[in-house]
Every structure is written in C-alpha cells, then in structure tokens.
Amino acid sequence: MFGKEFFVNRYRLLGWEFRDVAPRQAIRVNRMNVNGFDVVGRLGNLGVELEKVPFLENGYWVIRSDFSVGATVEYLLGYYSIQEAAAQIPATLFTDLKGKIVLDACAAPGGKTVQLADLMDNTGVIVALDVNKQRLEALMNQLERCRVKNAVVYRLDARQASKLGLRFDRILLDVPCSGNFATDKDWFRHRTLHDVRRNAKLQRQILAEAAKVLRSDGEIVYATCSLEPEENELNIDWAVKNLGLETVDIECYGDEAPTEVFGLKLDESVRRCRRIWPGETQGFFVCKLRKRR
Amino acid sequence: MTEKDVVEGFARLFGAELFLNKGFVVRNGDSYFLLSQKLKNLTEKRGSWLYAGTYLGKIERKGVFHPSSSLLFIIADKAKNRITVDDKAAWLFICGRDIFKEGILKIEGSRRKGTYTLVFNRNGECLGYGRIARNLEKLKGGLAVKNLFDIGDFLRRERPAVKEI
Numbered sequence: 001m002f003g004k005e006f007f008v009n010r011y012r013l014l015g016w017e018f019r020d021v022a023p024r025q026a027i028r029v030n031r032m033n034v035n036g037f038d039v040v041g042r043l044g045n046l047g048v049e050l051e052k053v054p055f056l057e058n059g060y061w062v063i064r065s066d067f068s069v070g071a072t073v074e075y076l077l078g079y080y081s082i083q084e085a086a087a088q089i090p091a092t093l094f095t096d097l098k099g100k101i102v103l104d105a106c107a108a109p110g111g112k113t114v115q116l117a118d119l120m121d122n123t124g125v126i127v128a129l130d131v132n133k134q135r136l137e138a139l140m141n142q143l144e145r146c147r148v149k150n151a152v153v154y155r156l157d158a159r160q161a162s163k164l165g166l167r168f169d170r171i172l173l174d175v176p177c178s179g180n181f182a183t184d185k186d187w188f189r190h191r192t193l194h195d196v197r198r199n200a201k202l203q204r205q206i207l208a209e210a211a212k213v214l215r216s217d218g219e220i221v222y223a224t225c226s227l228e229p230e231e232n233e234l235n236i237d238w239a240v241k242n243l244g245l246e247t248v249d250i251e252c253y254g255d256e257a258p259t260e261v262f263g264l265k266l267d268e269s270v271r272r273c274r275r276i277w278p279g280e281t282q283g284f285f286v287c288k289l290r291k292r293r
Numbered sequence: 294m295t296e297k298d299v300v301e302g303f304a305r306l307f308g309a310e311l312f313l314n315k316g317f318v319v320r321n322g323d324s325y326f327l328l329s330q331k332l333k334n335l336t337e338k339r340g341s342w343l344y345a346g347t348y349l350g351k352i353e354r355k356g357v358f359h360p361s362s363s364l365l366f367i368i369a370d371k372a373k374n375r376i377t378v379d380d381k382a383a384w385l386f387i388c389g390r391d392i393f394k395e396g397i398l399k400i401e402g403s404r405r406k407g408t409y410t411l412v413f414n415r416n417g418e419c420l421g422y423g424r425i426a427r428n429l430e431k432l433k434g435g436l437a438v439k440n441l442f443d444i445g446d447f448l449r450r451e452r453p454a455v456k457e458i
Binding site for chain 1: 327329331332335336338339341342343344345346347348361362363366383384387414418420444445447448450451
C-alpha cells in the first residue's frame with residue numbers, strides 16, 4: 001500500500017484529480033514589528049515582487065525576487081516571516097487571542113508561534129512545546145528575530161502537556177504528519193500507508209492530551225499538511241466520538257471536508273473541517289474544535 | 294552582581310541607562326531573559342524551560358556577556374554612542390564585516406578608540422554593535438569600527454537551516 005498510483009487513486013476517491021503543482025513561496029508580515037510602515041513597499045523597492053494572498057490578511061506570495069527573501073535586513077529585523085500560504089491559516093482561526101493562555105503543542109520551527117504572538121500583540125502567554133533539539137534551536141532563533149515577548153519554550157512531548165499543570169484557552173495542534181507531495185518531490189517514493197497510520201495514531205494521542213488540558217470554554221485548532229484522511233477527517237471523527245469535542249464552523253480558504261471516506265460514514269459535523277488540495281498552496285487540512293456544550 | 298546589573302552594565306557601555314525591574318530579569322543557565330508578570334508566575338512554578346519572554350543575551354566563554362538582538366533594540370533608543378552607515382557598509386556589516394570610515398554617515402557620542410557603539414542603517418534601524426578601532430576624530434579612512442555582533446548572525450547560526458513549513 002504505497003506508490004504514486006495508490007495514493008493518487010485515493011485522492012480521486014476523495015474527489016480530487018491529481019496534478020503536479022508548485023506552490024509559491026509566501027511571506028507573512030509581522031504587524032507587531034512594522035509599526036504601520038509599508039514593509040511590502042520597502043521590499044518592492046529592493047526588487048521583490050509580491051502579490052497579496054486573497055484569503056490572508058498579512059500574507060503575500062513572492063512572485064519574483066533576484067535574491068533569497070530570507071536574507072534581507074527586513075527579514076533579519078523580524079518585519080516578516082517566510083511562511084507558506086496555507087500554513088498561515090490555522091492561527092487565524094482562533095477567536096479573541098489577546099491576553100489568552102495559548103498552547104502551541106508542536107511548535108518548532110516556530111513560524112506559527114510567531115504568528116500567534118503577532119495576533120496576540122505579544123499579550124498573554126504562549127506555551128510552546130517541541131521535542132527535537134535542533135528544531136527547538138530554530139524556534140528560539142525565530143522568537144528572538146521576531147521579538148516575541150510572550151512565549152515560554154519547553155522541551156516536552158505534546159502528549160505530556162498535562163505535566164505542566166496548566167489549562168489553556170487556546171490550543172494549536174499543528175501536529176507532526178506525513179506531509180504531502182507538493183512540498184516534497186520524493187513524497188510518493190518514500191511514504192506508505194503504514195507511515196500514515198503510525199502518524200494518525202500519534203496525532204490521536206496528541207488530540208487526547210489537548211482535550212485534557214483545554215479549558216471548558218477553550219478552542220483547539222487542529223492542522224496537518226497531509227492529504228491522507230486517516231490523519232485528518234478520520235481523526236476528527238474519532239475526536240468527536242471519543243473526546244467530548246465538537247467541531248466549529250470556520251470561514252477560510254479550502255473545501256468542505258468529506259463525511260464519507262472510502263465507504264466509511266463519518267460524523268456529519270466533520271463537514272465543518274477544511275481540506276485544501278494542492279494548487280495555489282500546498283495541501284493542508286484544518287479544523288476547529290471545542291468541548292461539547 | 295545580579296542579573297539586572299549584568300544587563301544594565303552592558304547597556305551603559307553605549308551610554309544607555311536601563312531601569313529594569315529586578316525580579317523580572319532572570320538567568321536560566323547561561324542565558325538571561327526579561328519576563329512579564331504572567332510569564333514570571335508561570336515559569337516559577339514550572340522549571341526546566343528553555344526560553345521565556347525577551348531573550349537578553351548570554352554569558353559566553355571567559356564570562357563575557359553577549360547580547361541578543363532584542364537587547365540591542367531595547368538599548369537603541371537610549372544609546373548615546375551611535376554610528377549611522379550607508380547602504381553598502383550596512384550590508385557588509387550584517388555580513389559580519391567591519392566598518393570603514395568611508396561608509397560612515399554620522400557619528401554620535403564618543404569617537405574615542407575602544408568605545409562601544411551601536412550601528413544603525415539609514416532608516417535608523419539597529420543592525421548590531423561594534424567597538425571603535427581607531428580614534429574617529431582624526432581618522433581619514435580605513436578600518437573604523439570592529440564588528441562584534443550583527444543581525445546577520447541569525448542566518449549564520451541557523452546553518453544548516455531547518456525547513457519552515
């Protein structure tokens with residue numbers, strides 16, 4: 001159960017015809033650092049051609065640049081981050097982030113942690129967890145570069161978040177996943193259904209831990225860059241049926257998630273999730289959850 | 294010396310007076326952080342954190358305090374010793390190079406050899422700091438400021454880069 005034909009056929013059964021795509025590089029302006037000045041115009045003066053991403057408030061596609069946009073003074077000063085367009089969606093789905101206690105459960109390398117800090121105006125607290133030492137270094141560099149002031153970083157497995165003895169208002173679960181072919185040209189060669197199922201199991205464990213540490217009026221945003229339903233719709237169906245969570249309507253780029261996957265009927269509320277097939281962006285999946293009321 | 298003294302002492306090298314709240318500057322291993330009240334409360338009860346609040350810098354070999362870019366930004370508004378450089382010198386500086394007299398647009402504060410000075414670009418953005426290598430009063434050209442730290446360090450320290458998704 002592997003190979004391009006196997007996976008492409010699965011996508012067809014989910015309603016999407018495979019095509020090769022090359023998602024464009026994107027940046028996100030860190031509003032907390034630019035103090036109203038026009039960083040996009042400034043990059044334009046350097047010869048960087050940008051196009052506003054229509055479904056993002058602070059996101060821009062890099063149309064053309066003669067040099068790496070990760071090597072400008074503006075980047076080094078934390079005025080913007082390099083962040084793929086679909087990856088900018090999850091943090092924007094929370095309501096009312098300012099002053100909240102937020103868990104970024106799988107935080108490294110930190111693009112979304114910085115985005116959360118930006119959306120929070122550096123208020124409240126972000127508790128950022130990860131386990132990989134090298135990726136944690138990258139996370140901490142991002143926090144420094146982007147002048148994040150409200151984060152605390154622990155080397156801790158997301159499945160042990162309850163060890164902190166905290167309850168969270170908002171939880172971002174940008175969980176480890178199998179990825180997708182749009183950002184990994186060798187994806188079909190090295191991924192198997194076994195990998196997908198192993199990741200799905202890990203993701204359920206993380207979801208279960210998140211449900212434990214979520215405040216009664218809190219919100220979870222679950223996201224993967226996987227196209228495989230085991231890591232997406234099936235996990236959310238499981239969470240709804242086993243963790244006392246319910247999905248919440250979201251308005252964002254992407255298609256309504258299917259509620260029938262390979263002949264399996266899922267909870268109708270899974271429809272509220274968004275599946276983003278590769279094209280303008282990489283492949284992505286997002287869902288917002290809260291405790292059942 | 295308290296954590297606060299270390300950080301404020303560093304700021305004074307540039308003629309900047311910082312008044313940090315003592316209990317909110319904390320040392321974690323070799324690193325120094327400035328915490329908010331919320332972060333202070335949270336971290337006090339939960340040890341073993343790696344990073345919190347605003348990273349101020351760390352003590353390196355031989356006990357020398359090495360500042361973060363965040364600390365330089367905090368100091369930037371208050372520093373008396375400042376050098377503004379042209380675009381070419383600014384670019385070379387963030388590539389780790391020293392500053393030559395020819396690239397300097399403006400000098401504020403001390404011009405004496407050995408003085409620590411912040412380095413700014415034309416937009417007034419702090420790019421790092423250095424130490425005046427020769428008395429700038431009489432200097433006609435050549436090496437003027439030795440680069441001690443610049444924001445290009447973010448690129449150099451992350452090699453090999455971790456892929457951002």
